[in-house]
Amino acid sequence: MTTEALIATLAADAPTGPGLRLRLWRWLLPGLPVAGLAMIGALALSLGLRDGLWAVLASPVLGKALLPLAIAAAALLAALRLSRPLAPAPGSTLPALLALLVVALLAVTLAQTPPSGWLAAATGPSIPVCLLTIPLLALLPMAVLLAALRQGASLDPARTGRMAGLAAGGLAAAVYALHCPEDSPLFFVIWYGLGVVIAGEIGRRAGARALRW
Amino acid sequence: MTEPEQGAGVQGAGQSTGNSSGPHGTEQQWATLMRAANQGDAVAYAALLRALAPVLRSVIRARGADLGPETCEDILQDVLLAIHLKRHTWREDEPLRPWLNALARYKVVDAFRARGRRMTIPLEQFNDVLVAEDAVDPAQRRDVLTMIAALDARSADIVRAIGLEGATIRETGTRLEMTEGAVRVALHRALKRLARLRERMME
Incomplete structure (x- = not known):
């Protein structure tokens, strides 16, 4: 030709x-709620939801789910921006605010816990389950996000994929909080954080392939 | 807006904004053509692509002289196809040339990388098949085969009729007993598949 x-x-x-x-949004608007419900359903059927969930949701422990949701929102915004060639680079204000929030939360918790109790608060028997479940659940929203972002023209597919992975990981961590009985910020900041980072790495690798054009 | 500092963008036509005239048109002319194209103006769109092609060709040839003119033409076609399939990522309130630059640079880098690895194999494979056809433009070799071999019969028919024989959408629809809308959809899908096939041939 x-x-x-x-x-x-x-x-x-x-x-x-x-x-x-x-x-x-034609992908995200139906896709993300479906992925959310699917994650909750999968969690309820496998590990089960925690006892007294409704009471917990009305207490400050709710932050355990809200913090990952905020991270998911920030990462999603960044991924959407990166999918358009001329969009300005994602800002650093929102990530900086979130990091500040996390550091403040850790500082307050450490101040309120006697040093002898730090290790007990930060660890627990559910660590392997947490680190496995968050990335696994994240695969559902990650598939939706990558399918949507393929509509774009990302100039940096790996970075866009990482943002999609972090967003999916944040959503998965928020869902996992409906099961997880560990309520110390020392526990969930560290281990949810690690789970979200693992999801981000999966997203980076998947995005490097799926978001090429 | 930022002009890319380096790389294989559409550099041959001057500044990124304003009325700066280049040999192949201005930002405003191109953006006007692109807006008309988005509304379905095929004539405007063809004019834009014809203005872009020589600019891109010279950039690609300058960077890939050692690849030979056929491969450079292949890369040019990859870039045009990518611009076509991603043109919904340009917003009409944005400047067009930086957008074109960004897409062209990404795709040219991508195409060179792909060919740097394994570019001689497919061309050698096809030498035997088309060696007899002297009249064929050497740049056609890979793609004629790609289309005929890999698109389904109807898609290949539509692309051949419109691309090679100059038929209109309407004529093609009448001949194949399809509505114009169905021909458009089939053509668009065929182009997307064509882009994927070209990509796969590089791998």
Whole structure:
């Protein structure tokens, strides 16, 4: 095919259809709630939800789910921006605020816990389950996010994939909090954090392949 | 907006904004053509692609002289196809040329990387098949085969009719007993598949 013939063919396919934003949300709007419900269902059927869940959701322990949700929102925004070639680079204000929040939470907890209790608060028998479950659950929203982001034209597929992975990991950690009985910030900041980072790494590797164009 | 500092963008046509004239048009002319194209104006779109092709070709040839003109033409076609399939990522309130630069640079780098690894194998494979056809543009070799071998019969028919024989959407629809909308959808899908096939041939 000569280039002129290719141009003639492309020209015959001229109308663009919807813009990127609509194409993204066409995936995300139905996809993310479905992935969320699927994660909750899978968790309830496998590990089970924690006892007295409703009482916990009305207490400050709710932060255990809200913090990962905030991280997911920030990472999702970054991923969506990265999917458009001319979008300004994702800002650092939101991540910095979240990091500050995490550090403050850790500092307050450490101050309130006697040093002899730090190790007990930060560890627990559920660590392996936590580190396995969060990345596994994250695969569901990650698939939705990557499918949506394929509509874009990311100039850095690996980085965009990592942001999608972090967003999926944050959502998965928030869902895992419905099971997890460990309520010390020392525990969930460290181990949820590690689970989310693992999900981010899976997303980076998947994105490097799936988001090429 | 930022102009990429380096790389294989659409550099041949001057500044990224304003009325700066280049040999192949200005930012505003191109953006006007692109807006018309988005509304379905095939003539405007063809004019834009024809203006872009020589700019991109010279960039690609300058960087890939050792690859030979056929491969450079292949890369150019990959870039045009990528621009086509990703053009919904340009917002009409954005400047067009930086967007074109970003896409072209990504795709050219990608294409060179792919060919740097394994570029001689496919071309050698096809030498025997098409060696007799002297009249064929050497740049056609890979793609004619790609399409005929790998697209399904109807898609190949549509792409061949519109691309090679200059038929319109309407004529093609009448001949194949398809509505114009169905031809458009089939064409668009065929182009997407074509882009994937070209990618796979490099791997």
